[in-house]
Amino acid sequence: MSESKSIHIAIVGGGIGGVVLAIALSKFPNLTFTIFESRSAFGEIGAGLGFGANSHLAMKLISPLIWKNYKKRASFNGWPEKEDVWFDFTVGEKGEGWEGKRIAEVKMEDGVTQSTCHRAHFLEELVRLLPEGYDVQFNKKLVGVDQSSEKVSLKFADGTESFADAVVGCDGIRSATRGFVYDDPKLVSPRFTGKVAYRGLVPMAKTEAVLGKEKANNRHMYLGHGGHVLTFPVGKGMMMNVVAFADSQSDTWEGEWIQPLQHESMTRDFGHWGESVVKIMELIQGPDVWAIFEHPEVPSFHESRVCLLGDAAHATSPHFGQGAGMALEDAYVLSNLLGSCKSRDEIEKAFDAYDSVRVPRALKVTAMSRKQGELLDMKEEESGDDLEKIASSLNKEVRWIWDADLRAHLKEAVEVFEKSRS
Ligand SMILES: Cc1cc2nc3c(=O)[nH]c(=O)nc-3n(C[C@H](O)[C@H](O)[C@H](O)COP(=O)(O)OP(=O)(O)OC[C@H]3O[C@@H](n4cnc5c(N)ncnc54)[C@H](O)[C@@H]3O)c2cc1C
Structure with a gap:
């Protein structure tokens, strides 16, 4: 196998973020992956999830099949x-x-700007789209990461160890991977x-x-x-x-x-x-x-060859219903950057480029979402319980999130990546 065909990514966590990333990586011939999931099977809780136009676009850009399968299970407004x-x-x-x-x-x-879906239904459809013979290991709870050797070592609660060229922590809001990215405990805990x-x-x-x-x-x-x-x-x-x-x-x-x-x-x-x-x-x-x-604001979503995606990187309050949507956007950008790597040596540059676009957008959505929670609870500083002011904000703020030009977003990241290579 040539060097360019041998980049192996360990995906920690098989929730929506981890499985979408696996689907996205599987398009690229230079990448292989293993999903390590702490539970004994893929699974989601019995609750609904909403997606906006930006999330729909991310699904389509990662794979039109995600959108096709999702639509079969999603609900759009009833009337x-x-x-x-x-x-x-x-x-x-x-x-x-x-x-x-x-x-x-x-x-x-x-x-089709907004839709809703049962979480378990969406995850089921995503799992169907994993490539044939995909590599998943269940009952693998990550407890340790060591980057001191050529390969990154992952240690699991059952005493086993595995190796990869890079690790992407998709292990949710209480991410264990996060503890190996930030030294400051204030940045680790939500x-x-x-x-x-x-x-x-x-x-x-x-x-x-x-x-x-x-x-x-x-x-x-x-x-x-x-x-x-x-x-x-x-x-x-x-x-x-x-x-x-x-x-x-x-x-x-x-x-x-x-x-x-x-x-x-x-x-x-x-x-x-x-x-x-x-x-x-x-x-x-x-x-x-x-x-x-x-999560608190952080300057970066990675440390060397260990990177974070979805809630592990930027868990947000759900007042714009954007947490899983942000994971989809992350997967779109990160998979394309990793897919462009010519060798393992470029992985960190790809993670830097991912940071350059994903950190500002995800942190802005988190801050906007916090403010939206205050607005909806009639205690946002400027609008309080003034219904006209609330209406004006409701009509305006969300559009910045929905209207994201994700192709341009990726292009910006690719430009950063290309520059760092030259
Ligand atoms: C009340 C509420 C409403 C929400 N509504 C919406 C909404 O309408 N729209 C929306 O887009 N988002 C919404 N969200 C956010 C959304 O639920 C999350 O952003 C999304 O589920 C994150 O997916 P993820 O894959 O990053 O993490 P998770 O779904 O948490 O998946 C993490 C996976 O990692 C595994 N794992 C954990 N630790 C380890 C470990 N140490 N080793 C190995 N595996 C591990 C877990 O078992 C799990 O399978 C809402 C959240 C809340 C709380």
């Missing part, structure tokens, strides 16, 4: 007249002349955002009976002071996904990040809201409560 509506935003709190007040109907360029999210899936027939067909089948967001609730159809309209964000009782978070059955606290946070929100809360039978964390 034709709502096809181009991102979300209908109304006031969800109680109060005469306040409850149910229309804030904004944010329109998109066309009906920080609590002070918000929690109650999440649940409700069968559509039940939802329609309680909320009516329009509210059940289209994307809605109910805003109030200190919280907001969003609902959208998933599973080809068979289920409604609910995510209700509230301020936590404390600035710090103790215990598990995902906890089951929190009816009491959900009632404390939303029981006094308006009729629609109270009905939505009653529909959720076994809501999980998620503590929302995000």
Whole structure:
């Protein structure tokens, strides 16, 4: 095998980010990969995921088959007249002349600008697109990385060791790989955002009976002071996904990040809201409560031949629904750069070029998302609970994320890479 055909990448983590990266790398004849996943099989939680135009474009650019398969499982807005509506935003709190007040109907360029999907369905479709005979090792929990030799060594909790030319940590928000990229512990650990999210899936027939067909089948967001609730159809309209964000009782978070059955606290946070929100809360039978964390700003996503992608690199609060979308964009850029490497010696240059475009965009999305959370909870500094100001921001901010020209984004990274080679 010639040098150019022998770059082997270890992908740590077989979630959406890791599997998409594997599909993307498999297009390039100079690259091989192994996925190391800590679980015993590929798997995702039972919850919905939203994608915007930028994420759709990243799917298409990585492989048209991702988009084709995704579309088979995704839900777009239920009603034709709502096809181009991102979300209908109304006031969800109680109060005469306040409850149910229309804030904004944010329109998109066309009906495929936003979609939603059950996470497990998307991962299933992605796994189908891995190349024949792909290399995956389950029950491999990464615990150590050593870059002191020619090959990078990966150590696993079961005592085994493996080697690769480079490592891409796609191991999520609590990434172990991250600990081998940053020396400063403050950069390694995610920080609590002070918000929690109650999440649940409700069968559509039940939802329609309680909320009516329009509210059940289209994307809605109910805003109030200190919280907001969003609902959208998933599973080809068979289920409604609910995510209700509230301020936590404390600035710090103790215990598990995902906890089951929190009816009491959900009632404390939303029981006094308006009729629609109270009905939505009653529909959720076994809501999980998620503590929302995000990563601090970092100067780079790599250290020598160890790089980060997706939540491992830049976990964001989910107020623009962009975490998995950013992982798709990362995979598009990184795979093309690695695919251009003529030898192992160029891997670090490829990682530098990846950093040059991905760090600014991912960190900006994380900061924007934090601000969006405040906006939706009616406590953003400039808009507070002024519905006109909220509407104006809702109509504007998200478009910078959606409208990204990803081809130009990659071109910029390739130019940085080419320059560093000359
Ligand atoms: C409430 C909420 C709502 C969200 N909504 C959206 C949305 O609408 N749209 C959107 O785009 N994003 C959304 N996100 C973000 C999205 O869930 C994440 O960005 C996405 O799942 C990240 O994928 P990933 O592959 O990087 O990480 P993960 O999905 O976390 O996958 C990591 C994988 O690595 C494995 N792993 C972990 N540690 C190790 C180890 N040491 N060794 C080996 N393997 C390991 C795990 O088992 C897992 O399979 C939301 C997040 C939250 C919390």
